[in-house]
Every structure is written in structure tokens, then in C-alpha cells.
Amino acid sequence: MKKEINFTLNGNPVKIEVMPNEKLLDVLRDRLGVKSPKHGCGRGECGACSVLLNGKSIRSCITLAIEVDGQEITTLEGLEKNGMTELQKSFLQHNSFQCGFCAPGMTITATELLNKNPHPDEEEVREAIAGNLCRCTGYQNIIDAILDVSKKE
Amino acid sequence: MERELKYVGKRAVRIDGLEKITGAAKYTDDLDFGPSMLYVAVLESPYAHAIIKNIDTTEAEKMPGVRAVLSGKDFPEKFGLYLKDNSIFPADRVRYIGQQVAAVVAETPAQAEAAVKKIKVDYEPLPVLQNPLDAIKPDAPLIHPDLGKYEVVPWLYPQPGTNIAHVRKIRKGDVDKAFKEAEYVLEDWYHVPHVVHAPIETHISVALYSYDGRLTLWNSTQSPHTQRNIIAHSLKIPHKNVRVIASYVGGGFGGKAGISMEVIAAVAAMKVPGHPVKLRWTRKQEFQNSSQRQELYAHIKMGVNKEGKIIALKHELFWDVGASAEYGSNVVNATGFSATGPYYIPNVYIDSFAIYTNRPPCGAYRGFGYSEFHFGLESHIDRMAKIIGMDPVEFRRKNAIQRGQPVAYGVEMNPTGILECIDKVAEKIEWGKENKSPDPTKVRAKGFAAVWKAPAMPPNESSAAFLKFSEDGSINLLVSGMELGQGFLTAMAKIAAEELSLPLEKIRVELPDTDRNPYEWQTVASHVTWSCGNAVRRAAIDARNQILDTVSRAYHIDKANLYLEDGKVKCYTDPEFELPFEKFVIDGIEMPDGTYRGGPIMGHGMFMPEFTSAKVNPETGLGGHPNVHYTTGAGAVEIEIDKETGRIRVLKMAEAFDAGKAINPDLVEGQIVGGFVQGLGTALWEEVKFDENGRILNPNFTDYKIPTALDVPRDMNPIIVEVAQPDGPFGARGIAEHTMIPVMPAVANAVENALGIRIKDVPITPEKILNALREKGQENGN
Amino acid sequence: MNDFDYAKPVTLSEAISTYKKYGDKARLLLGGTDLVVMLDDGVIQPDIVIDLKGIDELKKLEFDGEFLHIGSRVTFNELIDSEVVKEKFPVLWEASKTVASTGVRNRATLVGNICSAVPSADSAPALLVCNAAVVIATDSGDKEVPITEFFVGPRRTILKPGEIVKEVKIRASNKKFGGSYIKLGRYDGEDLAQVGVATVVNEDREYAIAFCAVAPKPVRAKEAEEFLKGKDLTDEVLEEAAKLAVKAISPISDIRASKEYRLYVSGVLVKRSLKTSLARMNGNGPKYGERLV
Numbered sequence A: 001m002k003k004e005i006n007f008t009l010n011g012n013p014v015k016i017e018v019m020p021n022e023k024l025l026d027v028l029r030d031r032l033g034v035k036s037p038k039h040g041c042g043r044g045e046c047g048a049c050s051v052l053l054n055g056k057s058i059r060s061c062i063t064l065a066i067e068v069d070g071q072e073i074t075t076l077e078g079l080e081k082n083g084m085t086e087l088q089k090s091f092l093q094h095n096s097f098q099c100g101f102c103a104p105g106m107t108i109t110a111t112e113l114l115n116k117n118p119h120p121d122e123e124e125v126r127e128a129i130a131g132n133l134c135r136c137t138g139y140q141n142i143i144d145a146i147l148d149v150s151k152k153e
Numbered sequence B: 001m002e003r004e005l006k007y008v009g010k011r012a013v014r015i016d017g018l019e020k021i022t023g024a025a026k027y028t029d030d031l032d033f034g035p036s037m038l039y040v041a042v043l044e045s046p047y048a049h050a051i052i053k054n055i056d057t058t059e060a061e062k063m064p065g066v067r068a069v070l071s072g073k074d075f076p077e078k079f080g081l082y083l084k085d086n087s088i089f090p091a092d093r094v095r096y097i098g099q100q101v102a103a104v105v106a107e108t109p110a111q112a113e114a115a116v117k118k119i120k121v122d123y124e125p126l127p128v129l130q131n132p133l134d135a136i137k138p139d140a141p142l143i144h145p146d147l148g149k150y151e152v153v154p155w156l157y158p159q160p161g162t163n164i165a166h167v168r169k170i171r172k173g174d175v176d177k178a179f180k181e182a183e184y185v186l187e188d189w190y191h192v193p194h195v196v197h198a199p200i201e202t203h204i205s206v207a208l209y210s211y212d213g214r215l216t217l218w219n220s221t222q223s224p225h226t227q228r229n230i231i232a233h234s235l236k237i238p239h240k241n242v243r244v245i246a247s248y249v250g251g252g253f254g255g256k257a258g259i260s261m262e263v264i265a266a267v268a269a270m271k272v273p274g275h276p277v278k279l280r281w282t283r284k285q286e287f288q289n290s291s292q293r294q295e296l297y298a299h300i301k302m303g304v305n306k307e308g309k310i311i312a313l314k315h316e317l318f319w320d321v322g323a324s325a326e327y328g329s330n331v332v333n334a335t336g337f338s339a340t341g342p343y344y345i346p347n348v349y350i351d352s353f354a355i356y357t358n359r360p361p362c363g364a365y366r367g368f369g370y371s372e373f374h375f376g377l378e379s380h381i382d383r384m385a386k387i388i389g390m391d392p393v394e395f396r397r398k399n400a401i402q403r404g405q406p407v408a409y410g411v412e413m414n415p416t417g418i419l420e421c422i423d424k425v426a427e428k429i430e431w432g433k434e435n436k437s438p439d440p441t442k443v444r445a446k447g448f449a450a451v452w453k454a455p456a457m458p459p460n461e462s463s464a465a466f467l468k469f470s471e472d473g474s475i476n477l478l479v480s481g482m483e484l485g486q487g488f489l490t491a492m493a494k495i496a497a498e499e500l501s502l503p504l505e506k507i508r509v510e511l512p513d514t515d516r517n518p519y520e521w522q523t524v525a526s527h528v529t530w531s532c533g534n535a536v537r538r539a540a541i542d543a544r545n546q547i548l549d550t551v552s553r554a555y556h557i558d559k560a561n562l563y564l565e566d567g568k569v570k571c572y573t574d575p576e577f578e579l580p581f582e583k584f585v586i587d588g589i590e591m592p593d594g595t596y597r598g599g600p601i602m603g604h605g606m607f608m609p610e611f612t613s614a615k616v617n618p619e620t621g622l623g624g625h626p627n628v629h630y631t632t633g634a635g636a637v638e639i640e641i642d643k644e645t646g647r648i649r650v651l652k653m654a655e656a657f658d659a660g661k662a663i664n665p666d667l668v669e670g671q672i673v674g675g676f677v678q679g680l681g682t683a684l685w686e687e688v689k690f691d692e693n694g695r696i697l698n699p700n701f702t703d704y705k706i707p708t709a710l711d712v713p714r715d716m717n718p719i720i721v722e723v724a725q726p727d728g729p730f731g732a733r734g735i736a737e738h739t740m741i742p743v744m745p746a747v748a749n750a751v752e753n754a755l756g757i758r759i760k761d762v763p764i765t766p767e768k769i770l771n772a773l774r775e776k777g778q779e780n781g782n
Numbered sequence C: 001m002n003d004f005d006y007a008k009p010v011t012l013s014e015a016i017s018t019y020k021k022y023g024d025k026a027r028l029l030l031g032g033t034d035l036v037v038m039l040d041d042g043v044i045q046p047d048i049v050i051d052l053k054g055i056d057e058l059k060k061l062e063f064d065g066e067f068l069h070i071g072s073r074v075t076f077n078e079l080i081d082s083e084v085v086k087e088k089f090p091v092l093w094e095a096s097k098t099v100a101s102t103g104v105r106n107r108a109t110l111v112g113n114i115c116s117a118v119p120s121a122d123s124a125p126a127l128l129v130c131n132a133a134v135v136i137a138t139d140s141g142d143k144e145v146p147i148t149e150f151f152v153g154p155r156r157t158i159l160k161p162g163e164i165v166k167e168v169k170i171r172a173s174n175k176k177f178g179g180s181y182i183k184l185g186r187y188d189g190e191d192l193a194q195v196g197v198a199t200v201v202n203e204d205r206e207y208a209i210a211f212c213a214v215a216p217k218p219v220r221a222k223e224a225e226e227f228l229k230g231k232d233l234t235d236e237v238l239e240e241a242a243k244l245a246v247k248a249i250s251p252i253s254d255i256r257a258s259k260e261y262r263l264y265v266s267g268v269l270v271k272r273s274l275k276t277s278l279a280r281m282n283g284n285g286p287k288y289g290e291r292l293v
């Protein structure tokens, strides 16, 4: 049975009818056209689908869309509303990504980390992004980019 | 005259960087096709080997939302890249668990899934073969009884009446004699299990068939033109009517080379003209129904003389290629030619067998078989060095192949920086310097490996490039190599920039569309920088000649006195002369009489390595020129082992590769680090596990562990060596696959150096370490 | 995923009555990190999912001077961020840090972890050595069950349809103590435990030892604890304790490790954990949260 939900998506109100068994990831991508969260595993194992729920990173592939009724969701599209963030600029300068498929999830997770802990050390960065799988880069350029931002502010 | 390079070899922000960092980059699943889209679900075989007695789709056809149901009855065609032994849907028998037997096209994914469950299939189970050493036995049941009837390229030799899809032999010198003369002989077996590519983006294909017979596919692929060719050929559609549009690829690693599930999307679309249809693999399907890496059982016998020279090598490779060898047979072929590793060995005997089993089909995987055979070979090298009492790095240096020495099939080795790679890695890892762990339960040690790899390609592989100027002097460069993350687009732009002396911002190079972009064989074999790079270079030179020609004709200046700089034509003899490209590259140059000279400038170039030939004597492997060149390199690790739990951590790595010329040095370093980490996964954790029926036990990231940010060395040292490849663009050759090859043996060698135990079977798990320690303890009578 | 209805009650009594009405056709939802995966796999096909995240009283994370109350909505990251948990319940804090990774821990709850009752539940050994109690709300009022009685077998607890875990309660120790949780996974990244061991040592030479992932349910090693009581941790005592401790477990071989490896390494890790706990009590051990394998 469809239910109407209301939530904030990247700062804008959204009203949409969903089935209780629809996943947040699918609703964002297929019904709301927000494509930055990616489908990598669908089981919470890879982090490619990460979005912020009230500022905290979650895996939208194991979240029911109906659960976010009344909540605030931020995706990569929302982070860069006022232009690229320092973190994004740093990723760019470090050529942090290769295929780029993990980039949106990685950026969400790293953004949460820097919001919570603006000056993490290398191990804290590794801990924070450990749930975001990247098959291409070996992580080094991603970590260097995050550390660079943490040193700047 | 040696020109100073402005773009090639300089650091730069990759040209696909912005799109990827902002989330704007479109991967295939990100494209919108509107509400008429239909969805495909496939029925998978529950048996690893069975006869299909009957398929009944009537109930499925009646399910809500169903538009079409497809099975082997509709599509009897065989397909494949090198050996056409694969079917879209098998009509007669299934050969692995998860093989697609039928498919449903429906309005929603859920409807398609529901309908698939209603398809009834009668199977008659057959004996299941899971081990290539069993499958090669004379009395083994046949997995492909029709092997003799399949279409095959002339340089593969299927053995009808057996499970051997191909055998590559090398017979050089006289190994038997050499073993008798050798001072030291060592013989042993090594094993490398199946692993998967595990790109974070799974396979996906969207296909649209129009009523006028046009088939368009949007694929996540490494091989747009090859897919077009295979589809056109097997489905008997004119090539002009098949169009493959490639989006960004979320990781390939060989898994998206050639063709696999895309044919299902194609045939599904043909059933529902006018509707785009989408097929996306789940993570589980990605494990069981895209290709895997071959499993290898390798038997090595090596003979060394008093001086420490390797004089004989017998290397037998028994590859499990799974249920289809359409692509994997070429892995077997390529490694058969190269299983000496980067050493000069006068007497060589190699047998490389492609053996069918009832496991998922295997194919290209970063390294193309070289990782697997180097594990045994480089383990063996270390052991041999110990036996003869020589430092293993010194032993490698002493035997490393040099320019001009013959490789196993007789052709001369290309220029190579292997010694420099070995030396630089040894220096960086501080070879020979002991480093004690502060924790008494832990031991530290180092391990080393040297490697090589050649691109494995048919002799007539080719690349083409086309570039056209616009009014403002900018260019669109059209190529069909794929940006997989390796930096292909950036490299091609730099090559064009260098030849045309045109700033990078003035060059646009994008992902291919086979209707628009010229031919490229495939983005595999680490060959596109070299092959497509050569094509781009020729296209740029072609355009440059047109430019110089036009200017020379219009201004009556000798062509030899003209040159290009920063988007302008200049003259050596007249420093005042300066003509920006935008003044003439479309509109031409106005003459005093009001007429014009020139016209639109567009360059084209193509490259085919015309010196290669796969025609060799099948019994000796000699007489041809199957490979274009080898890239060499070396790698080393420093590890720490917890003696109580067996857990291994890699603390430090150094890897050096001879890139000839690094077009994008920072991206080359990125390849080295990324490839090392992928190799580390296979050294320590990754293995596809099967139950006794052939079912995969770990088709997910919960139990198939790929490295995370916490599992990689904190100290990683990528090193670039540059000994130019004479026929490479600016001297470049490929390095991307190579970077994962040294890791398995380097770690195994480090384990032996730490604990005196030899693990001959990857992944090197804590459990194997503890078992080996226990056995060693028993041997020592403790 | 099958079609199901969704309810988000705002009071516990409302939740209980809905749960009662649907019985075993209903499933409770907290972070969903187990539940949604099970729904997706189709291994459960409920008629209704009852989301408990609308119930305010379940958000409680409070130390009342004697007990720590962990409401069922409290996530592992909230436990990690809590000063009082870190200070007074450091073993639970250490265990919480080993669960999955931050994106999962932002949703995954401690109560969801024990209610899933997988043998590898990382929070279980810590709760066992702390003698935690589970407070269960039923339509006839709350009841309190010691954690030792809560687990029944793999994926099975004593809970019956209509019963909802409200909170987990842990008494703070008033003695000087040290503890540790060691999780052995296949690697340092996100993984499920091959073996998990928690131990606590206090100034009166009382010991507690518990395991996960090496028996059908998380277990205490009582015999070893009895043996250790009052003893100093000499090498011989440790050896004997480890021997007794592994008698409490009955590991199986699965995709993550063999039975033999689990047995052997459990002994190794018990010793390591006990030594670490002692050193921490004495103020010279590794910091809580530092990697011990």
C-alpha cells in the first residue's frame, strides 16, 4: 500500500508516495533523479550508496524510503550547492579517483568526518572511510586529499 | 632534435576529474530513458552441469507486466571472442550454476523477477567437474561434446573429445639435457584459485531496438567496437545498424572486456521494438555470471648451473577456464608464450592447457594470467636462490632478460629497464636491512619479485583516431579507447596537445560512440596508451601537415621553416610571423586576390602492429612474433606476521615499472598503487569458494573481502622507470595491469623470509601460516 | 522484497499491540542493517514492519549513577560518542568500535545486534562480561532478563511475538578493573568476527571471560573464570585458563574460518585479552580502542 512521505532533500521539500518496500536508494535514483548515490552491492557492504541522514552517513540501499519521512537527506548534489567544497577541490588536485564510481559515497563519508572532526589524523581518516570500498585507487590519493583539507583550516 | 615536451610527462589534473568529483559523471545506470523502459530478469541454472530436457514458459508469459519471454529455443547462436563456445541461452545443457537459461522482459523489475520464477525447466543432472586436473583425465565426462564444431581463430587449438579448449606449447632447446647438466634442480606445484574483478559498478546494459532494425546499446564496457562486432555477427544484423554508446565505466579490470550479459539485453530488446530494456547484474550475478579469473595449478621444474644461471625451465600450466573458453583460451595462450618470466632461459618447455570445468566462465582479468603464473615462478626463483646460496635479488639480476636476447618463442627482447626497476625497488625497500618488530609476538621480513607482461592481442588488433578543428582553433579528438579510470582520455589529449602544440584546454576527448568514433579493438592488454596513442599521434601529425601545407601555400614559406607553438603557426626564419589556428583552420586563408587557400583541418591516424604474427608451429611455439613487446618491473613488500594468530600486515611496498615514457606520471603512480592493492587482495584474502555442487559460497563483500583503507600499507612507493619503447608514442608502453603481478609472490617470499615456511597456495591466510608453522615444528621434532 | 505494510507507532504500548495483532507476521525495525538485508534476500516476508524509531522513550542513553540504560534506538556510534560509556564501560565502548564501519554504525543499534542474535554479534561478549540485563516490554509489563539467558541459539532469542526489547541495562563496577574486547576478523576493514573475546579483571582478582562467533550463541567461560578467581596471571595460570576457556566453546567450520583455527586462536586471544585487561587495570596497557590483533 502506497504512503505519502515528506522529507527534505538537499534543502528542498519533497513529497512523494512510496511503497513500504521501496529502498531509499531506488527512490532517490529512479524516482527523484538524484543519481550521485550509486548501486554497488545493495546489501550495505560497499558504501557507494552513502547519503547523509540528518548529517550522518547512512547506506541508502539498506534504508527504506518510508523511514526518511520527516527527515533531512543530503547527497553529493546538495553538498556542492554553493560551488565545490574544499574537499572536492582537494580530490580534484590529488587526482584522487580513477573510475570514480566510489567518489560520491566516499565524499559523503569524508564530509561527515570533517564536519565532526576537522583535523583527523591519518588513521582516523582510514577508519572513517573503511566502509567505502574502492577497487581502483588503493585509497592513498583519497586519504592524502582528505588530510590536506584537514591541514588547511 | 630532441624536443622539449610541454604536456607529455607533466603532471596534470585528469580531464575527467571534475565530472567524477561532482557526481556529474554519468555511468550507464545514471542515464534516463523515460517511462517506456522495460526491465529484464534472467533465470539462472541451479545445476552446474545438466541436460535441459524441457523449458516451459507458458505461465511466465501470462504474468502481469510481462512483454516477452526468451530462451535458448529463440537464440541458438553461439558467440564468443576467440572460440565460439558460448551461447546466449543454452538450448541443450547448462554448464555452471547461475548460467542464464531464460529471461523475461517486463514493465518493472519486480514483475520481471516474479515471472522468471514461473518458468519451468526440466533438468537431467550430469556429473560435475570442478577441478581441471580431474577434467583433463582421459575418462572425464565431456563438458563440450561439440568442441570440434565451434568456430575458432586459427591460432587456438581445441582438442575435440577432451575438455581441453586449447593448448599452447613452447619447445626451445633441450630441457631434458639441460636438467642433466644442471647443478641444481627444483620441482614443485603452486596453486592460485578463482578470484573476481569486483568492480564497484556491476555489469549493466540498456538496449533499444527500433522498428527500422537499428540496435543501440548503452553499456558499461571496455570493448564498444568488439561488442558491436560480436553482436552484429552473431545476431546477423548489419554492422551499420548496431551502435554501442559507452558511458563512464565504474571499474573494469578485464571483467568488462569482450562481451557477456550485453547480448541478453540485445536479444531482449529485439523482442520489444521501441522500448529501451535494462539489465543490471546484482552483486551476486556479478560473481557468478560475469567472468572470473582462471584458477591455476602450475608445475615448475627449474635447472640452474654452477654460475647461478637458469639453464632450463619446464613450466606446465593447468588452467581452469570454467564452462566457456571464448575469452579465457587467449589468457592460456598468452601465458604459454611468456611463462619464463622476465629471464633469459636457453632451454624451455611450456605446456599451457585451457581446461573446461563446470565453474563460471573465466576471461580477462588485470594481468591476463601473468599474476597467476608469476606466483609460482617468482616463488620458485626465491627458493632456488636460497638453494644455491645467492641473494634472491642478485639471482634475479643475474638472469634478467636484456634487450636483444631471445624470449621463449625466439624473438628478440625489446629495450627494457628491468635492472633499473630491480635496483630501485631494492633500494626503496632497503633490501638486506633488517627491521625488528617492537612486539615480540611479531616478526618482520621482506619479499621481492620481478615480473614482465606483454599485451595479449591478435596480430591484427588496431586503433584509429580522428581529430577535427573548429573555428576557434579547438579540436575534438575522437577515439574509441575507454576511460576506465586509468587516465586514457588525459593521455590521448596530452599526445595530441604535444604534437599540435595546443593547450590541453583546447582539446576535447570523450567516451566513444561507435557511430561517431573510429575503430578501436578493445581497451585491454594495457595497450591503448601505446596503440591508440600511436594512432592519435599520427592523426595529430596528419593535421599538422595539413596546417603547414595550407600556410606554406598561402604565404609561400617553405614548410620546413614553419612550426607550431601554443596554438599558432610560427616561422623559424621570420620571428614576426605568427598565425593563430583560429584564423584559418576552418575558413582557410584569404589571398590578396580574395580567393582562399585551405579549408577544414581534420587529421586521421591508425595503428596496427604490422610486425606481429600468430602463425607459429603449434608443437614448438616458434616461428612467429605473437607479442609486440614486454613491459618489465619489480615489486617488494615488507610484512609483519603475528606468530600467534598468523595474521599478516603489509607495512610497506615499493614497485617500479618501466613505462617507457610516462605520459601521465601521477596517473601512472596511481596505477601502481591501485594495482598493488588489488594484488594484495589476491595475496591475502580473495578467493571464490565453491561447495561440492559448484555453487559459490561467497558471492558478496561480506565473505569475499577486497581491501579497505585499513588493510593497505601505510608506506607505498610507486617508482617510474623510463627506457623508451622505440615504437611507442613518445616512447610509452603500458603498465596498468602489470602493477598487480608482483604482489602474490612478493608476499609469499616475505613469509618464507619471516618464518621459514613456504606457502604455495594463495591466498596466504593466517590458517595456512599456522598450519605450516605446526608442520615445520613437527619436522624439527618440537 | 515482498509487499508489506509499515507502521511507525509513537508509544511502546501502541507498538506492542500492533505486534500482538500480527504476531509472527510482524517484524520490528530499528536501524534495519540486519532487517532490510533479510527482507531484500526474501528470507523473511512479513505482513508488517513496525518501525520503533518513532518512540521517544527508546532513545534514552543515560547513566543514573548505578546503571547505564541503553535504549533500543541507541546506535553504536552514539555509544562510541558517549563520554560516560567510554569512561565507565570501556569494554562495551571498545566492542562498539569494532562493529562494521561508520556508515553502518550510524544506524545499527546495540539492541538490534543482540536481537538478531547471530553467533558473531560483537556486542555480546562485552555485555556478557558486564552482566548486562535486557529489559523487555510486554503487554503485561516490563520484565528483566540477564543477558546470559537472552540468547537461545543461532538467530534465536527468548523473545516471543509481542515482546519488544526496551533497553539494555548495565551496572557500573565500583571496583578498579580493566577489560578488553578482541575481535579477530579476516582483515582490519569491515568484517564479521571469526572469534571475539571479551575479558574483565578487577582488583579482587575476579575475572570474566566471554566469546562470540565460536559457539551457537555468545558464551561465558565460567569454568575458566572460577579457576582464575583470586589468582595472579602467571604464564602457567594463563595457559591453564586458556585451556579451560576453550572448553566452553564449540566452534564450527564455515566460510570465515575452520573449526580448528577458531579453537586454537581462541586460546591465544583469551590469553592476550586477559593480559591486556590486567595491564589496563594497572594503568600500563594499550589505550582502549587500540588494535590488539
Ligand SMILES: Cc1cc2nc3c(=O)[nH]c(=O)nc-3n(C[C@H](O)[C@H](O)[C@H](O)COP(=O)(O)OP(=O)(O)OC[C@H]3O[C@@H](n4cnc5c(N)ncnc54)[C@H](O)[C@@H]3O)c2cc1C
Binding pocket: A043, A044, A045, A062, C027, C028, C029, C030, C031, C032, C033, C034, C035, C036, C037, C052, C072, C098, C099, C100, C101, C104, C107, C108, C109, C110, C111, C112, C113, C114, C115, C116, C120, C121, C122, C123, C159, C163, C164, C165, C166, C190, C191, C192, C193
Ligand atoms: C555491512 C554490514 C556490516 C556489519 N558488520 C557487523 C559487525 O561487524 N558486527 C556485528 O555484530 N554486526 C554487524 N552487522 C550486523 C548489524 O549491523 C548489527 O547486528 C546491528 O547491530 C543490527 O542493528 P539494527 O539496529 O540495524 O537492527 P535491525 O536490523 O533493525 O533489527 C535487527 C533484528 O532485531 C529485531 N528487533 C529490532 N528491534 C527489536 C526490539 N526492540 N525488540 C526485539 N527485536 C527487535 C528485528 O526485527 C531484526 O530481526 C553488519 C551489518 C552490515 C549490513
Ligand code: FES
Binding pocket: A038, A039, A040, A041, A042, A043, A044, A045, A046, A047, A048, A049, A050, A059, A060, A061, A062
Ligand atoms: S550499494 Fe549500498 S552499501 Fe553497497
Ligand code: FES
Binding pocket: A097, A098, A099, A100, A101, A102, A103, A133, A134, A135, A136, A137, B200, B250, B251, B485
Ligand atoms: S575510483 Fe573506482 S572504485 Fe574508487
